[in-house]
Amino acid sequence: MKPIFSLLRIFVSLRMTVVSLLGLAVLIFWGTLVQKDVGIWGAQERFFQTWVVMAGGDGASGGFPVMPGARTWFALLIVNLTASMVVLALKKRLGPGIALVHGGLLIMLLSGAWTQWTAEESFIDLIEGESTNVAIAYHDWDMVLWKVADGDPEMHAIDIQGVVSNETFVFEPLGIQVEVESYYRNSIAAALVTNSVDRLPVQSPLGAGTLFRNTPEMEPSKNKPGILFTLSAEDAPLARVILHADDAHAFRFSHEGEEWSLALRRKRFPLPFDLKLINFEEVQYENSQTAKEYSSVVEVSASGRTRQVKIEMNKPLRFEGYTLYQSRFARLQNGMESSNLAVMRDSAEQIPYWAT
16 A cells, blocks of 8 residues: 555645646736737637647747646646545545545546537528528638539548648548648748749649748637648649638649549538528617627527527527527628627536536
8 A cells, every 4th residue: 555655645745736726827927928919819729728838939839848838737736636535535534525625626627628628619600591500610720622523512621730741641532642841820822933843833723822921810710721732642743732711712623534622611510400590680779880789599400390599698509519609790791690609519518517
């Protein structure tokens, strides 16, 4: 039993608790200062969604390590709390009160970790009469391949977040390869005055010939990713291509006598239900054009059943593990209004309530 206590003593130490909490306090203070320059999303990515805080580079990647990130400190707290409960149990000193408090804290920490790793945030834009069963990611983008001739084509998508130069990925089972030359999560596509004579000419729906890195936006949804790559099949080059978020249409190419399209688009999340906007309602302040409150009456269809629900600013719709919030709206040029619903999928959403 002594070796077990010796090992656990390292993780049970109150010093580990204090150091972890101080580390989180430093991250909160530092992140708050940096937020004015990189925005709230940039601060979250740099300090709270990482194991190690980096200096230099673009903040999220590159540079050199400075201190542990929030994930590391929370992991240490989870280990510290779990080890403390084990030691108290082995010493038969884990009373109901201590077990309840420590257990609740542990459950909250674990649910927070689960949420960060698995939660999906997306949105739906609808005008009255429209319906959908797909939500769209705010920040994440896919490279999508499909056959032109198909009326309802099968979309082959690959997540391009975090791709690096010289990385190669394959659209299976088609065997079409993409060898990345450069990828920027926020980029500018520009014309190229001269082209290398020993390489394939660059093709682009925008008519661009090169890509430049652009400073990431404070709001990641405003970033415009771009990727330069060589497209090949069976190790035979087909084209060098630039795809960009501003592309008005897809890049088309021929392979084995068939026409294919390739494009960047925001990641899609299929929903287990159909959602139709029946009516959007806006209430304005008296003698003003400013919205006081707004809501959406939607029709939800799943498993052969249909019902109408009103989604208000502080009354979201919770259904099939998803939570839909009334986020904002837009007035279109044709006079119609578009309702924007924020979609959150978090299987651990209710766990903190149980823990308290």
